[in-house]
Amino acid sequence: MSTNDSDTIAPETPAETVGTAAPAQNQNRKQPFPRGFLDTISTGWADRPEQTPPARTQAAYAAPRRDAVSAAFPGRRLVIPAGSFKQRSNDTDYPFRAHSAFSHLTGWASDAVPDSVLVFEPAGDSGHDVTLYLRERADRTTTEFYADATIGEFWIGPRPALAGVASDLGIHTSHLDAFEARDGDLVLDEDDELTRFVSELRLVKDDYEIAQLRLAVEVTARGFDDIVADLPRIIDTPRGERAVEGIFHHRARIEGNGEGYDTIAASGPHACYLHWTRNDGAVVPGDLILVDAGVEVDSLYTADITRTLPVSGTFTDVQRKVYETVREAADAAFAVAKPGVRFRAVHEAAMAVIARRTAEWGLLPVTADEALDADRGGQHRRYMVHGTSHHLGIDVHDCAQARREMYYDGLLEEGMVFTIEPGLYFQIDDLTVPEEYRGIGVRIEDDVLVTADGIENLSAGIPRTADEVEAWIARAAR
Numbered sequence: 001m002s003t004n005d006s007d008t009i010a011p012e013t014p015a016e017t018v019g020t021a022a023p024a025q026n027q028n029r030k031q032p033f034p035r036g037f038l039d040t041i042s043t044g045w046a047d048r049p050e051q052t053p054p055a056r057t058q059a060a061y062a063a064p065r066r067d068a069v070s071a072a073f074p075g076r077r078l079v080i081p082a083g084s085f086k087q088r089s090n091d092t093d094y095p096f097r098a099h100s101a102f103s104h105l106t107g108w109a110s111d112a113v114p115d116s117v118l119v120f121e122p123a124g125d126s127g128h129d130v131t132l133y134l135r136e137r138a139d140r141t142t143t144e145f146y147a148d149a150t151i152g153e154f155w156i157g158p159r160p161a162l163a164g165v166a167s168d169l170g171i172h173t174s175h176l177d178a179f180e181a182r183d184g185d186l187v188l189d190e191d192d193e194l195t196r197f198v199s200e201l202r203l204v205k206d207d208y209e210i211a212q213l214r215l216a217v218e219v220t221a222r223g224f225d226d227i228v229a230d231l232p233r234i235i236d237t238p239r240g241e242r243a244v245e246g247i248f249h250h251r252a253r254i255e256g257n258g259e260g261y262d263t264i265a266a267s268g269p270h271a272c273y274l275h276w277t278r279n280d281g282a283v284v285p286g287d288l289i290l291v292d293a294g295v296e297v298d299s300l301y302t303a304d305i306t307r308t309l310p311v312s313g314t315f316t317d318v319q320r321k322v323y324e325t326v327r328e329a330a331d332a333a334f335a336v337a338k339p340g341v342r343f344r345a346v347h348e349a350a351m352a353v354i355a356r357r358t359a360e361w362g363l364l365p366v367t368a369d370e371a372l373d374a375d376r377g378g379q380h381r382r383y384m385v386h387g388t389s390h391h392l393g394i395d396v397h398d399c400a401q402a403r404r405e406m407y408y409d410g411l412l413e414e415g416m417v418f419t420i421e422p423g424l425y426f427q428i429d430d431l432t433v434p435e436e437y438r439g440i441g442v443r444i445e446d447d448v449l450v451t452a453d454g455i456e457n458l459s460a461g462i463p464r465t466a467d468e469v470e471a472w473i474a475r476a477a478r
Helices: 024-029 034-041 059-072 100-106 164-169 192-199 205-229 231-237 240-255 268-272 317-336 343-360 377-385 467-476
Strands: 078-081 085-091 117-122 128-134 172-175 264-267 288-293 305-310 417-420 423-426 441-445 446-450 455-457
Touching: 024 423, 034 417, 059 100, 059 117, 059 128, 059 164, 059 205, 078 100, 085 231, 100 192, 100 423, 117 205, 128 455, 164 172, 192 455, 205 231, 205 240, 205 288, 205 305, 205 446, 205 467, 231 467, 240 288, 264 268, 264 343, 268 288, 268 441, 268 467, 288 441, 305 317, 305 441, 317 417, 317 423, 317 441, 317 467, 343 377, 343 417, 377 423
Parallel strands: 128 172
Antiparallel strands: 078 117, 117 128, 264 288, 288 305, 417 446, 423 441, 446 455
16 A cells, blocks of 8 residues: 555545545546545544644754844745645655745644644734644544544544644644735745845854754764675675665664765766666675765755675775875865865865866866966866765755855854865776776765864765775774
């Protein structure tokens, strides 16, 4: 049975009178409910006392975020939807994940209810009255309870009550039926100014966010340890990349909400495809495998880590040369990152190393200095197309709607969290490089926190140097 299976017996009343039951075109899959079922389904249930839990930890952090939004849009009615289920196929949906801005402003994370809406109602000089509209739990005397496979509690389990959510999040709540859209509303993802503001609001992380990112990195590190420990079985699996993906998924689900993005398990030449998520290849001794993966914890904050491993446990001379060059580029980026430095300077530092080394190896038709010319250069970018860094948080590519002057050209501030992830990729059919380089792809990615006087590598505990990686694999093999 799927998670949204409508292959069930149907009520005797017409489908349109049964809450949000499956559409009429699907009625050919249903059978009518017998009279005995209809007469008894609403009786014989124990009372369910309303729960009023204490406010969750993140509620205290979400409140000042809402205050900042309110102050930025005086007199405007703001609508922040959580989002709805998204169809996967026919009558099955993807797992629901609330919009990141909605979660950031409410503190409601992996347990958020689909179709909820956060509304800022202008309240004169006092700013805004904020209300969270959600679908209240259905009484068991309603047909929704047993007939709606998407939201009926017989199917999906108990839904939260209004009072419980209000207590949990510290926000006034109301039934979703009471929400009305109005002309003039500023709606997230429809209004550019609102969308930009809530994205820029996340550029500097508060203490709660930093703690959650630390947790996400810790769990991700254990996921990488799981992969290294299981390399023999991975090698023996015909689609070993899928085994890597599955091993990491197990850790992500038992200690978090899941992955923050599709895992990249790219072995051999697949490592040269930057977003290889097909993960259907073999993992062969002698090759490298690039694993780019991050656990999203229950608060929805995610890590984003990449390590490149020699499948046999030892780098070849050429693999080691490429690997250590990528690490050199990463270390150059680490060295320049500190408060007051422009974000783009991190990328520029890494690219200077990439240009210099590829020129030394005879791979460029120009000098390193010519390649680094802002207008006429870029020849080295053939081997590293992507940027070196992106902000990280409740989205893996966090703050993506921020203005360029606040993001790429912005100054680093204490509390920012971002990645440092240079790479080198020599595709299997690239005739501009010697044959010994072809099919080698390396990326090293760490998550860093800007501190008062520099940066802290949150993922420093995951082996980085070529020697450390070889020792890591050797320990696991004992």
